[in-house]
Amino acid sequence: MPVKGAKGVKFVYIGQDHVNSVAVAGTFNSWNHQADFMQQTGEHCWELERRISKGRHLYKFVVNGVQWIVDPQNPNISEDGQNNSAMTVTENGEVIIRTTAISAQNPGFIYENYTAIDSPEWIRKAVIYELHLRAFHENGFTGLAQKIGYFKQLGVNVLWLMPFQQVGMQKRIGKYGDPYAVKDYYSIDPAFGTAEELKAMINEAHANGIRVIMDWVMNRGSVDHILTESHPEYFTRNENNEVYYEVPNRAYFAGLNFDHPDLRRYIKKAMSYWLTEFQFDGFRLDDSDITPSDFLTEIRDELKREGRDVVLISQAYDEYHHVDSCDLTYDGSLRSIIKDVAEGALSQKGVMEIYHSYTYSFPRGSLRMRWLEEKEQSRVVEYLGPRLAKPAATLLLTVEGVPFIMMGQEFNERTFNTWQSLFDEYRLEWTPFDQDLFDHYRFLIRLRTEHAAFWDGELIFIENEEDKVLSYIRKSKDEEFLVIVSFSEAPLVLRFEEKSIAERIAGAAREVVYRSGYFNPGDKHPPDWRIQPYESLIYRIH
Known part of the structure; x- marks a missing residue:
């Protein structure tokens, strides 16, 4: 588990036999598995200390140059779906490892x-x-404007x-x-249309109450970006003085030199x-x-x-x-x-x-x-x-x-x-x-x-006795909804753990706003707290 060291963040890896090298690759070094090699300090122990800027960082250990593994001592795994170890470095160089001990009663340093x-x-x-324009509609900006409906x-x-x-x-x-290998930040691929057609599409979206956000490629351009000739100093370079991107397996990119x-x-x-x-x-x-x-x-x-x-x-x-x-x-x-x-x-x-x-x-x-x-x-x-x-x-x-x-x-x-x-x-x-x-x-x-209860209200979990069913209140100053979602393959009858909450909900006037799932369409109103497999129930509480 990484900790604050004398010169930065200290990583420790306890390995097995036949380990010849260990490196640390993460967001702090552009996932370059050849940039930060650990030093062997014992028969099976490897260590590295390096400065890391404040913020949340994802990383893995790279063993023998090929095996990418999470840190066995760090329980925090990233929420990016890519199974990375995670840590947060504060402005004081302290290392925070997020755990489920963090709660309303025990908030973390940054929340406080x-x-x-x-x-x-x-x-x-x-x-x-x-x-993506090409994938979504064959007629580019004009076709997208036609899909606003x-x-x-x-x-x-x-x-x-x-x-x-x-x-x-x-x-x-x-x-x-790769659509993210942009050659010119000011350009438009003519296959998608013209600048006037893009403006018309955005105007059509705005006229219908829809905002439009642009995907911006940070850190890199294509390896033949228009600036690589006129401003080679804008790009990162390898030992052969060639523009390159430090992230592995991205030879078609040129990294940007933010210095x-x-x-x-x-x-x-x-x-x-x-x-x-x-x-x-x-x-x-x-x-x-x-x-x-x-x-x-x-x-x-x-x-x-x-x-x-x-x-x-x-x-x-x-x-x-x-x-x-x-x-x-x-x-x-x-x-x-x-x-x-x-x-x-x-x-x-x-x-x-x-x-x-x-x-x-x-x-x-x-x-x-x-x-x-x-x-x-x-x-x-x-x-x-x-x-x-x-x-x-x-x-x-x-x-x-x-x-x-x-x-x-x-x-x-x-x-x-x-x-x-x-x-x-x-x-x-x-x-x-x-x-x-x-x-x-x-x-x-x-x-x-x-309903502001869902986009601006608080969420309060209501515990029930079924582990495969989640139940919670969404509440604003004017409205209150109870949401029950089943991830179970079996029909269930819910019982709420806290009697006071159960009595309040059971005693309140409630309206079925929505129910969805694998059920008989003729069964329009479920018995109290009965939920079918994979069903969602939403009540408005009065």
Whole structure:
């Protein structure tokens, strides 16, 4: 487990026989497994001490150059779905390891000492939809403008456009290459349309109450980026003085040298261009967990000069980003929590402890962007199975935070297989279309956006005696809802653990707002606290 050392963070690895080398690779060194080798200090003991900037960092040990493993002594595993060890380094160099001992009664250091930046109301009540233009519609910006009615029907109010700029040719993989290997930050790939068509699409979205966020590629450009010739000093270079990207297995990228102030000015100016010329409403910052945090703060300060409620979404799990720069950070914990609950590996009390450990380790008022799918993960139906898709959606859309949906997730699209699907010719497969799942998402999205209890209210867990059923109150000053979600394959009759709570709910006038699951459609009103397999029940409490 990492601890504060005399010169920085101290890592210790206790290995087995036949270990010849151990390195530490993580967000603090761009996952370069050849940058920080540990020194052998005993027969099976390896140690490393290095300076690490404040913030949350993910890492693994790399044994013998090939075996990437989590830190056996660190119980905290990242919520990014990639099984990384995690730690937070404070501004004083202390190392925080998040555990389930963190709670309302025992809040963490950052919760006690920091408050999140104040974010505009529109992002707090957002339901975000991520898409790639080529995959979503064959007619680019114009085709997307024609699909605004679809988004209104679904109820989402923020669109997130994956990169649409020109992609580099050198070392390209696939027909189209990685869409994040941008060759020119100011460009538009003509395959998607013109600047005028992009502006028209954004105007159409805005006219229908939908905001539009641009995906911004941090840290890197394509290896043949237009600046590599005119400003080679803007890029990181290897021992042969060639531009390169430190993250392994990304030979088609050139890393950015953030030590150069002119590069920082160039990026901030480019971002401002997209805000002013096209009226984007914010940016999702790709790989912001390996971006210098002071530069993220610079970006926020620069963009706030536009005088609009612009938001920044950090693809990181860093508590400090809420203090200095970003409105949202990622949270993918629901995906693994649901799987563990359904498989009986996690109790209801365990869910509550995990949920509260996140809440009370982040700055007060932090907004987490919660997801079941994201571009580096498989489809949630593939991961959880089809019967868990609906209760998973219920949880996503009724807990705290800002939910985001990956294109096609709402109708059980099966062919998308991480962002690498986009390297070649790819379209979402719209048939078959799971209308039942779509309607489930549509109802819950509207419930969420129309009732402040879900986007601005508190969440209070109500314990019941079934580990595969989660129950909780969502409450604002004017409304109160009870949500019950079953991840069980069996029908159940719930009993609540606290008699006083059970009596209050049982005695209150309550209205069934929604029920969903595998049940007889003719059975419109369930007996008290009876829930069918994989069903969701939502009551309004009067």
